[in-house]
Amino acid sequence: MKPRKTYTPRLILFVALAFAAGPAMSADVLKGRVLYNQHCQNCHGAKGQPQMPGTPDFSRGERMLQADHELILTVRHGKGMMPAFEGRFENEDYFDLVAYLRTLRR
Template sequence: MKLFATLLVAAVAAGFSGDLHAGDMFKGRQLYNSHCAVCHGAGGQATMPGAPSFARQERIIKPDFTLLASIRTGKNAMPAFQGILTDRDILDVIAYIRTMN
C-alpha cells in the first residue's frame, strides 16, 4: 500500500512536470511530414538514395541524443535543422520515427 502511494505520487508528479518531456509523436508526425518526408518518405520508405528508411528501422537504433545531434547539425546530404526546429521539436520527430515499423 505504501509502495502504491509512492508510485502514484511519482506518476502524478511526472504528469504535471512540463520539463519531463516525453516525445509527442502526433506533433512529431506533422513536423516529419513537412520537413523530413521529402527524403525519408511519408511512410518511412526513403525516396532519396542514401537516406535511411525508418520503416525498416535503418539507422535509428541509436540513443535519442545521438540522433538529435545528427538532425541538428545535418549529415552529408542531409541539411541541418538547427534554427528551423527546436530540440523539443526534433525529439517529437524522433518519437514519431520510432513508431514507423
C-alpha cells in the first residue's frame, strides 16, 4: 500500500487554486450594479451607453475584449478623463463591477 502523504502536494495545489479562483468565481453582479449606479453611470450611462464624449459604449461591448484583471487595473488607476478608483472599494468590489460591466452588452 502506498503511503497516504503521496497525495498531499496535489491536495495543497487544489486548495490553493480554489482560493486563487475564488474572487472571480464569486463575483456579485448585483452588488456590482449598485456600485456602478453610484459611481460610474454618470459617465457610462445606466445601460452602458456613454454620457460624455470619449467614453466607450459598454452596451456594444466596446473595450470589453480584455481580461478582468486588465479592466480592473484601468478602474483602479483611471484613464484619460476617467478618474482613478484605487482605494475607493474593497478588493472584491472591483470584480463585482467588472462582472456587471459584462452584463451591459446588448
